[in-house]
Amino acid sequence: MDSLIHEIEHQSTKLINLILPFLKNIKLITLLSILLQFVSIALVLLLPSFGSQTYVSEKNLQCTVSPFISNNFAEKSINYSNIFSENFPNRSLGSNEALESANWIKNQLDTIGLDTQLHFFNSSFDRVGVNVVGIVKATKSLGTECFVLTTSFDQWHSKGAVGFLIGFAEYMKNTTWQARDLIFLFTSEGGEMNGGTSMDISGSSVWIHDYFSSPPPIKNNFSRKTSRDKHQIGWIKDNKVFKRGGKIYGAIALNRVGNQEMEKIIVYPEGLKGGLSNLDIINTVTTTTFLNEIPAGINSHMVDEPVEGSIYGLLVFMWNSALSLPRSNHAIFTKYGINSVGISTDSSHNVWDIDFLNTPLHKVHNFKNEYKQPLSNSTFLNLGKIMETVVRHLHNADEQLHQSYTWYVMAGAVFFIDIGQALLPTIVLVVSMGVQFLSFILTVDNLPIRVISAMPEFFSTITFCFLLYLLPTILTYIGFIPSNDLKLFVFIIYILILTPVSKYIKNIVISKYPILTYDWYGLQSLLLLHYSLVSLMCMMLNNQFACLFMIFSLPTIQFTGFLMECSIRSKIIKFLWLLVCLFSHPVFLFFEWWSIWSVGWKNLFSGVLIASNNWGFLFYPIFTLCLLPIFISIFKLLFITNCYNTKQKFKNF
Structure with a gap:
């Protein structure tokens, strides 16, 4: 028995030694993360074939x-x-x-x-x-x-x-x-x-x-x-x-x-x-x-x-179910x-x-x-x-309907896709984020301190987005203001209050670790965790929304990390990539166009940037609380943080 345990430990050590160098290669893992996100898109498109054997039948009725x-x-x-x-x-x-x-x-x-x-x-x-x-x-x-x-x-x-x-x-x-x-x-x-x-x-x-x-x-x-x-x-x-x-x-x-x-x-x-x-x-x-x-x-x-x-049937079902726009x-x-x-x-x-x-x-x-x-x-x-x-x-x-399937996806009227299969694309998306974060943990020195130093600015951005989403509704509900259009007011709060407070808190951390002044690993880690958490939340609230609006997107967070790891310094390249990021979620943009057709072209620019809380179930909260912080944070990563590789500099500090 002891020899068996020893052999298992020996083989496990060999496997770890084989995998560990691969996991510590951030560039390679980032490319793997990007590939996994495209795999999740492919899984959504394969869902109809998954449901080809799940025929719905209730002969007793x-x-x-x-x-x-x-x-x-x-x-x-x-x-x-x-x-x-x-x-x-x-x-x-x-x-x-x-x-x-x-x-x-x-x-x-x-x-x-x-x-x-x-x-x-x-x-x-x-x-x-x-x-x-x-x-x-x-x-x-x-x-x-x-x-x-x-x-x-x-x-x-x-x-x-x-x-x-x-x-x-x-x-x-x-x-x-x-x-x-x-x-x-x-x-x-x-x-x-x-x-x-x-x-x-x-x-x-x-x-x-x-x-x-x-x-x-x-x-x-x-x-x-x-x-x-x-x-x-x-x-x-x-x-x-x-x-x-x-x-x-x-x-x-x-x-x-x-x-x-x-x-x-x-x-x-x-x-x-x-x-x-x-x-x-x-x-x-x-x-x-x-x-x-x-x-x-x-x-x-x-x-x-x-x-x-x-x-096509799958996308029609998901579109109407995701946006709470039944027919x-x-x-x-x-x-x-x-x-x-x-x-x-x-x-x-x-x-x-x-x-x-x-x-x-x-x-x-x-x-x-x-x-x-x-x-x-x-x-x-x-x-x-x-x-x-x-x-x-x-x-x-003589009893209540008891098929027990109330979480499902349909690509046609006869067969259905059960929830275990339907959740798979979102799970793969979260795994794609997780492998890059795991590579950071294994490679970057003092990652917790880097994350802590990035938290003040990131949470100030999240607070701004929460205020943008909740404050107008709350003040209108209690009768304090007649209109819920407070976007400019919330933006002023962000510039005059949240940003100075976040900088003050971050300076306290930087006073002990000056090298973190322009560090990007902490903010990138928070973005990966944030997007993963929101994707899981969407999966639980409405998996159809997660499949359409979260999975059908470009891997902007991962590729931004790849650019930073490669120490890209060209502002033109960064600016072009930032423009690509703004169009990274095409289904969001399509819904914007769908809605703008009704409300008029003058709302196009503001609609793309800040949306409207009257458009679609989960659309506005996810856009405001997920995508907007990501766009702001990617801008900071590209133009404010240092693109030089600083993951090993803690050793000599």
Whole structure:
């Protein structure tokens, strides 16, 4: 046994002696670090192939009963759609026609026999919005659970979905197999003039908030009237009770229905702030679609979508999930832990034509002409069969959806990429930073002291960025200032207070170690640790954001260290590299362009430098707290610190 231990120690020593010289070569390790970052980019692009074996299946939810919906259903639904569109062509939020269209929907549901209500709320554009609610009570349950089917009625593409849901409500009212209540929710979602060209999910957001804020009805007394709960945002006229069913089991939102022959069902899985629903509900929709001999996909602008997914599908999913810019008003339900999904029958969009607020090109292209085409009878019939079967599937479930996958990535509608595979690119990115930092530890003398000497300036930069991010919001919230535009004020604080204080503290350290006056190893180490920590934080908060915005970037920190290690003295080269660093994160720049298209070219320069806290989930905090400190610190590394090699000079000091 002793000989075995001795042999292991001997071989370990040989291995360490072999690896140690390699790790102490900072230039070589820096090149390895750069290579690893490109490997992480390649891993993101390979994710669709990783998910080719992870087929989502939940056989227990499937229903073998053939749908009973007939062609008569399709004709009625199309008739509802045409009447709605002809009578109310301009359903602007807050207009008389919006209210009239809401009343018309309510009257149709009343005629069918649903329990209906108009739900009012203060919406965007300083207008009053209205939601229409209709409830079909289940005949074989006590009403303890319900399922929500929803669509917006104030958008330019709303007529198909509105007519379909009214027709489907009429069909479901005459069935006897329901095990859960069905809530039909028609919302106004912040559409602009002439029928709406954007959505801000205000209607569905207020309704779901009030649903959870309102007290549940007393058992066997669903018509009880109470005053408005103080926590509710919206209101019901005549102080009537907010109508509700039982606990919401799930939700499906319809968007863009019936204007063309349905070549596939588009599934919208992404929720708010990176939230995702349980895969069971997505699988229920996609499996049912394929059983009806209709393909399913997640790309609204790709008719022939590979079943196993694609890189393009992966990027579309990541883009919408990373920025909290979902494509359907189902997204708000994920905030409340409700499994939900959005679906559409129209796969003719172009790459920019995404339904929600994440496209400024709604203001450029006139998509409304596409929705003047006659509605498709076959599309309504096939979608009706799919929806009936899906509702039966979900009514068969006697327990909560339990696929246990709520952290995942999708490159297509059938296969998924589990979180273990999806986290791999970010982990490799962090390792790429770690190997360079490890090389510093093994090579640079007194690295802790160097790091301590660099901390005052680095933390003054971090403090400046935190103030830039938090101070305006805090002062505006407490009413101290009327506007949150305090960028100039925060910059003055940085120049007049933070910078002198950081220099004073650093001078205390430098008084003992004068050679650290222009040392760069400490600041470079802090940058590596900072970027690694932020990448890990992004990975935990929203891995899709980390993959798109952190991994798809140039290795600016590592290569800056390589230039410093090579003692590059040319200011022209340094200046050119600094310009490259400003464009090192192309997805950030692309989102800036995306947003600038909406806000105007005059915000281009300021947008690239300091962004805006109104643009995208995690975008502004990560840009401000991660990239901005890195840009400032790289400038200091290139033009203030000493590029000469000082890692060994402590020995003789």
